[in-house]
Amino acid sequence: MEKDKEEQVNLVNGKVYKQAGVSPKVSKARYIQRYRNRLAMANAFSNCSGKIWCFVNINIDVEVISDTVQQLTLRPFFQDLEKTMYTTLVYAKCDEAERVELWDNMYHLYNTITEAWMIGDDFNVVLNDEKNIGGIPIQPQNVEDFAFSVNSCELEEIRFKGSPFTWWNGRAGDDCIFQRLDRMFINAPLQDWFNSLEVEHLARTGSDHAPLLCTYGEIDQNQEEIVKIKEGRFEEEPSPINRCALQKAQTEMKKYLHYEKGYWRHKFGLDWFVEGDRNTKFFHTVVKRRRKNLQIRKIQNSEGDWIETEDQIAAEAISFYENSSLRRI
Known part of the structure; x- marks a missing residue:
């Protein structure tokens, strides 16, 4: 029986050691699947040369x-x-x-x-x-x-x-x-x-x-996408399985938002003081987000009507302060 020289891989104390040996020709797939089982991975892949494992x-x-x-x-x-x-x-x-x-x-x-x-x-x-x-x-x-x-x-x-x-x-x-x-x-x-x-x-x-x-x-956009996808599936087919999947996605998003809230609170409270004066991309993003949140998109005028255009909002603001000044006089 013809035998080929192969490189054998041993796992000892968490480290990989290689040794040359003589053995019957064995598919490299056996080795990678053996490590997949040891590492409790769901799947494993290797390239044609056997030098790239995933x-x-x-x-x-x-x-x-x-x-x-x-x-x-x-x-x-x-x-x-x-x-x-x-x-x-x-x-x-x-x-x-x-x-x-x-x-x-x-x-x-x-x-x-x-x-x-x-x-x-x-x-x-x-x-x-x-x-x-x-x-x-x-x-x-x-x-x-x-x-x-x-x-x-x-x-x-x-x-x-x-x-x-x-x-x-x-x-x-x-x-x-x-x-x-x-x-x-x-x-x-x-x-x-x-x-x-x-x-x-x-x-x-x-x-x-x-x-x-x-x-x-941050992956908040992806979290929102997951919820939207689950919502769409539930709307198309309101089955108990789809409902359970939607509830699970909503729970995961709430959990993420909870952690994100604490993260940003820590960032604003500590890192802004430490690094706020640095010209970094992160803090420029924070400033843009704050400015976006502070934008006024619509207000209610003195007659109780909602106005949304910039010109109407500006005119209403001027009118409000002018009337306030006259009342003080």
Whole structure:
């Protein structure tokens, strides 16, 4: 019986170790499903090379759209939102010539995907001449190819927090190299989903790359959309199941609004004092929201009628104060 050399993966004390061995040819699907069971995930996917793994912790419909050596593109469908967010996971080659295939894959996906799209992870090349520690000088051609691909696909990089470097070569002294090889990008439709997105560079443990944690900001619009969808379904079919689904969505929205209220109270009370004088996007948004809430859209005149136009409101305000002044005299 012919035997092939395979890379075996062992999980010991929460860390992943790899060892070479000789064993009968076994499908890589067995390994990923084994880890899926250990991690109690709902589903798991891997690309054709077996080097990109994706675990899904919620039970949703996920379709594999594109599977190549350097990327895996999935299409999860979120039933509550009735929306799709394409997700492309990248593990690029170290060689410049081999990465050309990845840039071609990205451009093909860009011409195919019209909905929300997130792409990122290990591109194995820096995006610009940003500060790095150690290593050989950056080759302009490598940077230009990456930058051209990002611009051609009209992608926006998600801002990050944490260490400015995501990769370390594991050495010290003069041989030490720190670079930022891992990034996350989104297209315009996905930017409309959330008010803010942020990537956090977590601590490197068990790998020379830092894990990327993507978090979102306010999602109150999506919560409202869920309730509206459930309301529409209940109106079309007022069954006990749809009624229960609507009540659950309303409860979740009330819970979210409760937490949001406390969050903004804390923001206004503490952060405004600490950071209110800074020229930040967050506080500009807060000011705009306050101004919007303070706008007068209609008033009741002295005769009890409601008026809404700006000219009528202005005239009524002037008349009110003029009459008040005459009464004092």
